[in-house]
Amino acid sequence: MDYVNEINQIVENRHVRAFREAGGKVVGYSCLFTPVELLDAAAVLPYRIKAMGHPETDLADGRLSRFNCRFCRSCLQLGLDGTYDFLDGVLQSNGCDQLRGMFENWQYATAPDFFHYLKAPHLLDPDALDYFTFELARLKAALEEHFSVSITESGLREAMDRRSRIREKLVALDALREQEHPAMTGGEALQVVLAAGAVSAVTYEELLDRLAVDLADRHVARPHVRLLLGGAATDEPALFAALEDFGAMVVADTLCFGARSYRPLLSMADGAGDPLRALAETYLGGSRCPRMYDEFDGRLAFVREAVDGARADGVILVNNKFCDLHGFDNALLRIRLEERGVPVLCLEKEYGSPADHGRMRTRVQAFLERIGGRR
Amino acid sequence: MTVDVHAGIMERGLKLFSLIEQVRGVPSDEEMEGLLRLLPEDSRENLTAMLAPDLREVGLVFLEMIKEWMFAARDARGQGKKVVLVPFNFPPDLVHAFDRAVPLTTEVLTTVASLALPGGAARYWDYIQSLGLPDHICSSNSVDVASMLTGKDLLPDAIISAAPGACDANAKVHEFLSQYQGIPQFLLEKPVDDTLEGRALYRKYFRTLIHQLEELTAETLDPDRLRAVVRRCNRCTELYWELFEYRKMRPCPVPNMFNLFLAPLRFCMWGTESGIRTLEAMLDTARRRHEGGRYPATEERCRVLWAYTSYYFNVSELHDWMGRQGWTFLADVLSLYLPQPIDTSTVDTMIDGLATAAWEYPMNRQMGTSSMSRAWVSDMVWAAREMGADCVVHCGHDACKQTWSVVSILGEELMSQAQVPLLVLHGDSWLKTTTPITVIQQEMEEFIGNVVLGKKRTRRKVRRRRPGVGAPDPAA
Numbered sequence: 001m002d003y004v005n006e007i008n009q010i011v012e013n014r015h016v017r018a019f020r021e022a023g024g025k026v027v028g029y030s031c032l033f034t035p036v037e038l039l040d041a042a043a044v045l046p047y048r049i050k051a052m053g054h055p056e057t058d059l060a061d062g063r064l065s066r067f068n069c070r071f072c073r074s075c076l077q078l079g080l081d082g083t084y085d086f087l088d089g090v091l092q093s094n095g096c097d098q099l100r101g102m103f104e105n106w107q108y109a110t111a112p113d114f115f116h117y118l119k120a121p122h123l124l125d126p127d128a129l130d131y132f133t134f135e136l137a138r139l140k141a142a143l144e145e146h147f148s149v150s151i152t153e154s155g156l157r158e159a160m161d162r163r164s165r166i167r168e169k170l171v172a173l174d175a176l177r178e179q180e181h182p183a184m185t186g187g188e189a190l191q192v193v194l195a196a197g198a199v200s201a202v203t204y205e206e207l208l209d210r211l212a213v214d215l216a217d218r219h220v221a222r223p224h225v226r227l228l229l230g231g232a233a234t235d236e237p238a239l240f241a242a243l244e245d246f247g248a249m250v251v252a253d254t255l256c257f258g259a260r261s262y263r264p265l266l267s268m269a270d271g272a273g274d275p276l277r278a279l280a281e282t283y284l285g286g287s288r289c290p291r292m293y294d295e296f297d298g299r300l301a302f303v304r305e306a307v308d309g310a311r312a313d314g315v316i317l318v319n320n321k322f323c324d325l326h327g328f329d330n331a332l333l334r335i336r337l338e339e340r341g342v343p344v345l346c347l348e349k350e351y352g353s354p355a356d357h358g359r360m361r362t363r364v365q366a367f368l369e370r371i372g373g374r375r
Numbered sequence: 376m377t378v379d380v381h382a383g384i385m386e387r388g389l390k391l392f393s394l395i396e397q398v399r400g401v402p403s404d405e406e407m408e409g410l411l412r413l414l415p416e417d418s419r420e421n422l423t424a425m426l427a428p429d430l431r432e433v434g435l436v437f438l439e440m441i442k443e444w445m446f447a448a449r450d451a452r453g454q455g456k457k458v459v460l461v462p463f464n465f466p467p468d469l470v471h472a473f474d475r476a477v478p479l480t481t482e483v484l485t486t487v488a489s490l491a492l493p494g495g496a497a498r499y500w501d502y503i504q505s506l507g508l509p510d511h512i513c514s515s516n517s518v519d520v521a522s523m524l525t526g527k528d529l530l531p532d533a534i535i536s537a538a539p540g541a542c543d544a545n546a547k548v549h550e551f552l553s554q555y556q557g558i559p560q561f562l563l564e565k566p567v568d569d570t571l572e573g574r575a576l577y578r579k580y581f582r583t584l585i586h587q588l589e590e591l592t593a594e595t596l597d598p599d600r601l602r603a604v605v606r607r608c609n610r611c612t613e614l615y616w617e618l619f620e621y622r623k624m625r626p627c628p629v630p631n632m633f634n635l636f637l638a639p640l641r642f643c644m645w646g647t648e649s650g651i652r653t654l655e656a657m658l659d660t661a662r663r664r665h666e667g668g669r670y671p672a673t674e675e676r677c678r679v680l681w682a683y684t685s686y687y688f689n690v691s692e693l694h695d696w697m698g699r700q701g702w703t704f705l706a707d708v709l710s711l712y713l714p715q716p717i718d719t720s721t722v723d724t725m726i727d728g729l730a731t732a733a734w735e736y737p738m739n740r741q742m743g744t745s746s747m748s749r750a751w752v753s754d755m756v757w758a759a760r761e762m763g764a765d766c767v768v769h770c771g772h773d774a775c776k777q778t779w780s781v782v783s784i785l786g787e788e789l790m791s792q793a794q795v796p797l798l799v800l801h802g803d804s805w806l807k808t809t810t811p812i813t814v815i816q817q818e819m820e821e822f823i824g825n826v827v828l829g830k831k832r833t834r835r836k837v838r839r840r841r842p843g844v845g846a847p848d849p850a851a
Contacts, residue, residue: 065779067511094567097543097742101780104747108784117745119568121576122539122546131566131576293539293546293562296554319509322776327509328547332554334507346507 001188001214004207007195008052008237011078012086015199019045025088025147030075030103031095032261032289033120035136035279039091040159040201041151042143047087048197050257051075053236053352063105069322070351071233072102079106089114089146091139096291096325116142122293124284132280140276156275162201167262169208170196173215174259178251178310181219186229186250187240193258194235223249225368228307230254230333231318231347232326239349242357243316248368252310254303260288264302290329299329300336307342314343314371316364320351343371380502383528384488384519389449391418391491392442401432415493422491424691429660429669430632436656437636440649441487444639447477448529457592460531460552462516462538462545463638463709464736464743465563468608468646469585469729470535472601475592479531481549483639484519489688489805496688496805499525508551513544513774514805515684520552533559533591535584537733540565541743544774561587565734565743573745574734581730598722605717605725608646608732612714614654621661622705623762626675628665631694631704633657635687638709645714672701677823680764681707682755682785682797683778686815688807696816702823705762707770708737711754748781752788759793766827768819771801773809796830798822 007013016026026045029036039046051074060076078084090112092103107115118139121128140151173192176183184192192211196204224247229240235257243250253259264286287295288302307315317333319326327348334344345367350356394413402410407426411419426434451458456475461467467478489496496518503521504510522528534553538545539562553560563584566573589595615637622629636657644650664670679697685707686693697704713735717728733739741751755767767789769782778785786797800818802810 063783065782067773067779068776094540097747097776098780100567100747101777104781105784108748119566119573119745121566122564123562123580127576127579128564131572134572290547291543293536293550293564294560296550321509322511324509324512324543324547324774324776327512328551331507331509332551335555348509 001184001191001211004188004191004195004211007198007207008191011083011198013198015203016045016047016086019200020086026086027089027091027114028084028087029091029093030099031093031120032256033093033095033283033287034091034118035139035283036201037156037159037163037279038136038140038143038151040162041156042140042147042149044088044143044147044149045200046091046197049075049079049084050194050197050235051078051352052194053238054078055352055354056081057352060105063109064101067322068101069098069232069320070353071235071320071323072098074352076102076105080109087112089116091115092117094119095289096323098323114142114146121284122291124287124292124295129277129280129284132284133274133277136276136279153275159201160275160278162205164265166196166201166205166208167265169205169212170262171265173208173211174252176215179219181222182249182251183215183218183220185220185240185244186227186253187237187244189250189253190235190237190240190257193261196261220249223247223251225249225314225371226251226310226312228252228254228303228310228312228315229258229318230303230306230315231330232320232323233257233351234318236352238354238357239318239360242361243364245361246365246368248364252306252312254288254306256289259306263288290325296329296332300333303333303337304340304342307337314345314367316345316347316367318347318349321348343367380498380522380525380527383525384484384492384499384522385445385449385529386527387492388445388484388487392438392445395435395438395442398435401435404428407431417493417495418491420691421689424695425632425635427695429664429671430630433636433653433656433660434632436653437640440644440647440653441483441639443649444479444483444643445487448479451477457532458529459588459591460534460549460558461642462536462549463642464541464545464565464733464738465535465537466608466645466729466732466736467643468604468732470588471646472596472604473588473592473594474597474600475594476588478643479529480639480642481519482515483642484522485515485517485805486639486687488518488522489807490690495807497808500806500808511774512548513542513772514803515772515774516545516548518805520548523552524555526556530556531558533561533587535561535563537563537565537736537739538743539563540567541739542777544776545738559591563733565739567743567745569745577734578727578730581733582726585726596722601722601725602719604646605719605728607648607651608714609716609719610651611640611645611654612716614651614658615712615714618654618658618661621658621665624665625678625763626670627678627703627705628669629657629661630664630671631698632690633661634681634685634704634707634710635690635694637712638707641709641712641714670701671698674701675703676701677827678703678705678763678765679823680705680755680759680762680767680795682751682767682769682782683708683775684772684804685768685770686802686804686812688805689812692812692816697819700820700823702819705764706758708741708754711758712737713740713754742777747777748784748788751778751781752785752792755785755789756793759789759795764795766796766798766823768798768800768822770804771799772804773801774803796822796826798826
C-alpha cells in the first residue's frame with residue numbers, strides 16, 4: 001500500500017508535478033457532481049481539492065467565519081497559503097452553501113486565471129436533467145476555450161469508458177474489504193479513494209490494477225466489530241485511525257470521499273445517445289448526497305444495502321460541525337435505521353482538530369461496547 | 376429522550392390573539408395597561424412596544440392582520456380548505472389565489488413564538504435538538520417545525536419547500552418535517568443561475584408547483600381570482616414604495632417598529648385586503664409623523680441599515696431602544712424586499728410575474744444567486760446610498776452560513792463603494808438564549824459612538840480600493 005499512501009503525502013505529488021512538467025494543465029474541483037470525464041477528455045488533470053485534516057485555518061478565518069465548516073476553511077486555507085498554487089484553474093460547484101462560500105472567497109482573494117462555476121440542480125427530474133446537460137455543455141465550452149483544446153465525442157467516450165472501469169475496479173476492491181478477514185482496513189481504503197482525485201485517470205487505473213494483484217491474498221486481522229462509516233466530507237486518515245484503534249474496522253462506507261464517489265454503478269457510455277446527457281444522468285441520478293431533495297428514501301436504501309452487503313454490526317454517521325446537509329440527514333437516517341434494528345452513532349466532529357480526537361474516541365469506545373459485535 | 380412540550384405555537388398564539396380580539400376600537404392608555412397586565416412578562420414587554428401610544432392604532436391593525444392569518448389556518452379544515460406551509464422566501468400570494476388553500480409561514484410562526492409567547496422560542500428549539508438535530512441549524516424555521524414535530528400543533532396538508540438551491544438549512548428542515556410527519560412536499564428549486572436558462576427552469580418549476588396545488592385542492596387556478604389577488608399585490612407594491620419615500624427622509628418619520636410589520640406582511644398577507652389595510656395604516660402614520668415633525672428622540676443621530684436579519688426576540692430593547700437613542704432602523708433584508716408590479720393582462724403574465732417575485736424574494740435574491748456576495752453587496756450599497764445609511768450592521772445570525780461566508784466581502788465592498796462601515800455582531804435572531812440583548816446594545820453603542828459618530832466629527836479620507844479581478848461587479 002505504500003505506493004498509494006505516497007500519493008497522498010503531499011498535495012502536489014510527484015505524479016502531478018510530472019504531469020505539469022510535461023506541459024499538462026491541472027484544475028481543482030471539490031464536489032462529486034463534477035464530471036471528471038470532461039476534464040480527462042480535455043487532457044486536463046482533475047485534482048480533487050482536499051485538506052486531509054489540515055488543522056490551520058487562520059488565513060481562511062479572515063474570509064470565512066467560525067460558523068462555516070472547517071473542512072471548507074481548511075481547504076480555503078490551503079488555497080490562500082499557496083499550497084494549491086500549482087492549479088491552473090478552479091472549478092466551483094454548488095455542492096452546499098459552505099462550498100459555495102469557500103469557492104466565492106477563493107475566487108475573490110486569488111482571482112484564478114480559469115474559474116468556472118458548474119451549477120448542479122438539487123432535483124432529479126427531466127427538467128433538471130435537461131438543465132444539467134446544458135450546464136455540462138457550458139463547462140465543455142469553457143474548457144475548450146480556455147485551454148485551447150477540442151473535446152471530441154470519441155475522446156469523451158474514451159474518458160467515460162476509463163472512468164467506468166475505474167468505478168468497477170473500486171467496487172471490486174470493496175468486495176475484498178467486506179470479507180470476513182478484510183484485505184485492507186478502512187483507513188487504507190480511504191487512502192485509495194483519496195488517490196483517485198490526485199492523479200490522472202490513466203495512472204489511477206494502473207494503480208488499481210496493481211492493488212488488485214497485491215490485495216488478492218492479503219488479509220488484515222479479523223475485526224471484532226464491523227462498522228459502516230457514513231456522512232460528511234471525511235478525508236482525515238487520523239479519524240479512521242481513531243475509529244479503528246479499538247479492534248473495530250470500517251468495512252464499508254457511504255462517504256463523499258468514499259463509496260459515494262463510485263457507487264452506485266450507472267452505465268455511462270453505452271455507445272448511444274448524447275454523452276453529455278449520459279454524464280448528467282450518471283452524476284445526478286447516481287448521487288447519494290443529502291443535497292438532493294426528494295431522494296431521502298434512495299439514500300436510506302443505499303446505506304441499508306451497504307450495511308447488509310458488508311455485514312456491518314453498526315453504523316457511525318459523522319458530520320462536520322456546521323454541516324447542515326449531513327446534520328439533518330444523519331439524524332433522520334439514525335431514526336430510520338434504528339427503527340430497523342441497526343445501531344447508529346451520530347458523531348459531530350470538529351474537522352481537522354486533533355484536540356477533538358479524545359472526545360470522539362470515548363464516544364466510539366462507548367458505542368462499540370454497546371453494540372458488542374461478534375468476537 | 377425528547378423534551379416535553381405541552382402545546383404548539385399555533386394553539387398558544389391563538390390564545391394570545393383571542394385576548395387581543397377583546398379589544399374594541401383604539402383603547403386608552405389605561406385600558407391598554409390593564410390588558411397588557413394580563414399577559415406574561417416576556418409577551419408584555421414586546422407587545423407594549425408594538426402598541427406604544429404613537430403606534431397603537433397601526434399596531435392593532437397589524438395584529439388584526441396576523442390574527443386573521445392564523446385564524447384562517449385554524450379554521451381551514453372546517454371550511455374544506457387545505458393548509459399549505461410555506462417558507463419566508465416564497466410569495467403567499469399564489470396560495471391566496473386558491474379558494475381552497477391558506478398559507479402558513481414557518482418563519483412568521485417562529486417569530487410569533489419568539490416575541491410573544493412566554494419563554495419565547497426556547498422550548499421548541501430544545502425539542503428539535505432532542506431529536507438529534509445539530510445546534511447550528513436555523514432557528515427561524517426549525518422552531519416552528521419543532522412545534523409541528525411534537526405532534527401537538529396544527530399540521531399542514533402540504534409543504535412548499537422553496538429553498539433548495541438558496542438555503543440548505545431551510546430546505547433540509549422542511550424535508551425533515553415532511554419525512555417525519557409524512558406530509559407531502561412540493562419542491563421549488565431556486566437555481567443559483569441568473570442566466571436565461573436558470574430563470575427558465577425556475578418558471579417551469581413554478582408552473583409545476585401550481586399543478587401540484589391544483590391537485591391538492593382539487594381546484595383549477597381561477598384566472599379571475601388570480602387577477603384579483605395580483606391586483607391587490609400591485610396595490611401593496613404601490614403602498615410599499617410610497618412608504619419607502621418616507622423611509623428615506625431625514626429625520627425618518629417611519630417608526631423603527633415598521634420593519635417588524637413589513638416582513639410578515641410580505642410573507643403572509645401580501646395580496647390581501649388585510650395586507651392593504653395594514654400598509655395604508657402604516658403610510659398614514661408615517662405621513663402624520665412627517666407632517667408633525669415627530670421623531671422618538673430629540674434628534675436623529677444615526678441611520679442604521681441591517682444587512683440581513685436583525686433580532687426578533689426583544690423588539691422593545693432593539694427597535695424601540697434604537698429609536699430612543701436617536702438611531703433609525705432603516706431596513707433589514709426582510710423589510711427591504713423591493714416588490715415590482717405584475718402585469719395582469721393574461722394568466723401567463725401573472726404567473727410569470729409571481730415567479731419573478733418569488734425569484735426576487737429576500738434570501739433568494741441575495742444568497743440564492745450565482746454569487747452569494749454580488750447581489751447582496753449591490754443591494755446593500757444601493758440601499759445605503761438611497762436611504763442615507765451611516766452604517767450597516769450584520770446581526771451574525773449563527774445559522775446563516777451563506778452570509779457568514781461572504782460578510783468579509785460585504786464589509787470590504789461597502790467601505791470601498793459607499794464609504795459606509797459595517798458592524799458584525801454575533802447572535803441568534805430568534806433565540807434570546809444565545810446573545811443577551813444588553814450585549815448587542817453595548818456593542819452597537821460602542822460602534823456607533825466611536826466609529827460612526829466619531830467619523831462624523833472628524834471625516835477621514837477613505838482610500839478607494841481598486842476592484843480586483845474577482846471582485847463583485849458593481850454594475851451587476
